[in-house]
Amino acid sequence: MPSPLSKDKGKAEIQDDSDLTEEEKAALAAAAEARQRSFERSFAGPSVGKAGLVRDQTEINKVIAEASKLTDNPNRYYQNQVRKDKELTEKIEWYQAKRDELMKMANIPRLEAEADRILLEVEATRDISQTIVHVDMDAFYASVEVQRDPTLKGKAFGVGQGVLTTASYEARKFGCRSGMAGFIAKKLCPHIILTKMHFDLYIAASKAVREVLLQYDENLMMASLDEGYLNITPYMSTHNMSASDTVAQIRAEVEAKTQLTMSAGIAPNRMLAKICSDKNKPNGQYEMEFERSVITKFMRDLPVRKIPGFGRVTERCLEGLGVETCGDIYTHRAELLVMDHWFGFRGLCKAYLGIADNNVAPGKREERRSVGVERTFRDKVDEEDILNEVASIAEELEKDLERLQYAGKTVTVKYKLHTFENKTRAKSVGKYISTSKEILPIALELMKRELPVRIRLLGIRLSTLKDLTIVDKGIKGFLVSPSKKRAAGGSRTGTPVPTENDDDSPELIRMEEEDEAEVLDMTLDDDQDGSPAPNETLTPPPTSALGKRKSSENDKSHLLGPVCPICSKALGAGTSNIGLNEHIDWCLNKDAISEASKKSPVKKARLENGVQAKKAKEKGTMLDWLKKK
DNA sequence: TGGTTGAAC
DNA sequence: AAGAGTTCAACCA
Numbered sequence: 001m002p003s004p005l006s007k008d009k010g011k012a013e014i015q016d017d018s019d020l021t022e023e024e025k026a027a028l029a030a031a032a033e034a035r036q037r038s039f040e041r042s043f044a045g046p047s048v049g050k051a052g053l054v055r056d057q058t059e060i061n062k063v064i065a066e067a068s069k070l071t072d073n074p075n076r077y078y079q080n081q082v083r084k085d086k087e088l089t090e091k092i093e094w095y096q097a098k099r100d101e102l103m104k105m106a107n108i109p110r111l112e113a114e115a116d117r118i119l120l121e122v123e124a125t126r127d128i129s130q131t132i133v134h135v136d137m138d139a140f141y142a143s144v145e146v147q148r149d150p151t152l153k154g155k156a157f158g159v160g161q162g163v164l165t166t167a168s169y170e171a172r173k174f175g176c177r178s179g180m181a182g183f184i185a186k187k188l189c190p191h192i193i194l195t196k197m198h199f200d201l202y203i204a205a206s207k208a209v210r211e212v213l214l215q216y217d218e219n220l221m222m223a224s225l226d227e228g229y230l231n232i233t234p235y236m237s238t239h240n241m242s243a244s245d246t247v248a249q250i251r252a253e254v255e256a257k258t259q260l261t262m263s264a265g266i267a268p269n270r271m272l273a274k275i276c277s278d279k280n281k282p283n284g285q286y287e288m289e290f291e292r293s294v295i296t297k298f299m300r301d302l303p304v305r306k307i308p309g310f311g312r313v314t315e316r317c318l319e320g321l322g323v324e325t326c327g328d329i330y331t332h333r334a335e336l337l338v339m340d341h342w343f344g345f346r347g348l349c350k351a352y353l354g355i356a357d358n359n360v361a362p363g364k365r366e367e368r369r370s371v372g373v374e375r376t377f378r379d380k381v382d383e384e385d386i387l388n389e390v391a392s393i394a395e396e397l398e399k400d401l402e403r404l405q406y407a408g409k410t411v412t413v414k415y416k417l418h419t420f421e422n423k424t425r426a427k428s429v430g431k432y433i434s435t436s437k438e439i440l441p442i443a444l445e446l447m448k449r450e451l452p453v454r455i456r457l458l459g460i461r462l463s464t465l466k467d468l469t470i471v472d473k474g475i476k477g478f479l480v481s482p483s484k485k486r487a488a489g490g491s492r493t494g495t496p497v498p499t500e501n502d503d504d505s506p507e508l509i510r511m512e513e514e515d516e517a518e519v520l521d522m523t524l525d526d527d528q529d530g531s532p533a534p535n536e537t538l539t540p541p542p543t544s545a546l547g548k549r550k551s552s553e554n555d556k557s558h559l560l561g562p563v564c565p566i567c568s569k570a571l572g573a574g575t576s577n578i579g580l581n582e583h584i585d586w587c588l589n590k591d592a593i594s595e596a597s598k599k600s601p602v603k604k605a606r607l608e609n610g611v612q613a614k615k616a617k618e619k620g621t622m623l624d625w626l627k628k629k
Numbered sequence: 630t631g632g633t634t635g636a637a638c
Numbered sequence: 639a640a641g642a643g644t645t646c647a648a649c650c651a
Contacts, residue, residue, distance in 0.1 A: 078640095183639050311636060312636085457642095459642090
């Protein structure tokens with residue numbers, strides 16, 4: 001039974017297939033189906049695809065997409081998904097064209113050789129000396145809810161009002177997932193019970209868990225209320241215990257203390273540990289063998305989507321390049337190398353090799369970047385209505401700022417149109433502000449410029465923060481105990497770190513913090529160029545890989561003059577690194593810019609940003625593979 | 630640098 | 639009857 005969706009999206013574009021061979025037709029059909037599945041997947045909630053519990057997710061996704069479509073007409077949300085899907089598809093097609101174009105003139109053996117060289121370089125950064133554990137509470141909120149209301153036990157229920165934050169395992173059997181809209185969950189599972197959230201209970205339970213974990217690693221890194229990372233290497237050696245025994249003991253102790261079960265993954269780095277903790281969930285553990293060959297074998301068949309930081313969009317972009325598993329990264333290394341600018345080749349190498357950060361550090365200090373409040377409501381068009389809402393939100397924000405002890409300089413107003421398109425408008429001011437009295441006029445001003453609008457969400461966010469608990473200014477900072485008002489607020493635990501900071505700059509000393517939960521950095525490598533490279537992540541570092549690179553030092557290749565790896569053109573002995581760089585840049589991008597502004601599917605410069613990059617360290621990109629001949 | 634947008638968790 | 643909060647990166651003017 002062909003879903004209406006597949007008619008709309010799937011094959012519609014491919015109409016004239018009369019002169020195609022059978023294989024080509026089959027390939028096109030397969031591609032269309034894959035795309036269709038991906039599109040349907042996009043309705044099911046963010047967590048789908050990460051954790052593969054249910055058998056026939058495809059069927060479930062169809063139901064969801066159908067339900068979504070029929071909800072109301074016209075369903076703006078659905079239409080918005082369609083629009084985004086279309087843009088994504090166009091972007092992917094652009095990538096494919098780019099790839100084909102570059103590959104046409106590329107010297108493939110040379111590309112592969114270079115890719116292999118980089119692989120080796122990345123491989124050299126592997127560190128399996130530490131035993132990292134990722135612990136993950138099983139259906140945490142749901143389990144706590146059962147403790148609160150035992151009648152929920154064994155039933156299909158979800159936690160959360162409009163959107164499920166968690167689904168009980170019984171509900172998951174019906175395809176219900178966290179992140180899923182409540183009414184969709186009802187469609188999938190009509191008898192599902194939806195409960196409110198009880199954050200105070202979750203926080204208390206989390207604290208109990210944390211206390212146990214801290215006995216095994218005082219540097220425990222909590223990634224959220226229900227998951228965390230430990231480095232149990234010291235514990236294992238002082239207690240002369242194996243990793244699996246240690247983890248079994250941790251889990252038993254947590255369960256004894258809290259009646260909550262957890263799953264755990266044991267591996268040499270955070271990324272692998274996190275993936276492993278999913279393997280035997282719920283209430284199980286999985287230990288990765290600390291052996292290179294085992295790890296690479298493990299990665300080979302692992303869908304790239306499982307890598308933390310690789311989301312739905314990245315998944316589809318890679319899929320468009322023929323990459324679905326981490327193993328595919330190797331087979332497609334030539335193309336991926338040439339697409340380095342957009343996908344970040346070294347990050348992909350790390351995924352393929354199973355290499356990532358193994359640092360476990362407590363939620364350092366509290367360098368929060370912004371504080372915001374936003375609300376969703378039924379469509380508003382009335383000007384006064386809207387401005388009242390702005391005022392109300394500003395007051396709420398003031399309360400949060402007071403509780404959290406922050407002031408800030410940049411006010412951002414965010415709104416979502418009835419079409420589900422998001423907009424933001426921001427304005428910075430010269431001094432730190434924190435009260436509604438100060439914020440509201442700015443927010444109002446920003447919002448008034450947008451009227452008239454029909455919106456379903458409004459929010460205000462304050463950024464460029466100053467931490468008011470840091471009294472600092474030299475010695476005094478140490479005499480005043482840092483108020484401990486924060487803590488309750490949000491995701492991050494950790495105590496404020498009094499920081500001495502003598503100038504007027506609000507900037508705190510940024511210790512290498514980061515370690516954002518899901519971010520996989522490396523840290524250990526960073527060989528050349530002596531830059532600290534504190535946070536390179538697995539997600540592609542597309543940026544400025546080429547033109548803007550600093551020239552690296554160890555470039556001694558000009559005896560014969562550099563050769564462009566794309567067009568194989570010799571550039572002459574006199575060509576400088578920078579000159580070579582420029583040539584490569586030009587060679588790779590000559591058409592990109594003009595094309596982008598002309599026929600590029602996605603607006604103008606939207607092209608490259610599909611792939612998310614975190615701190616793209618100025619290292620492992622094109623220049624590297626040039627500099628050695 | 631400030632403003633906007635989007636991806637991801 | 640499709641949430642809320644936060645961070646990060648890219649791009650542009």
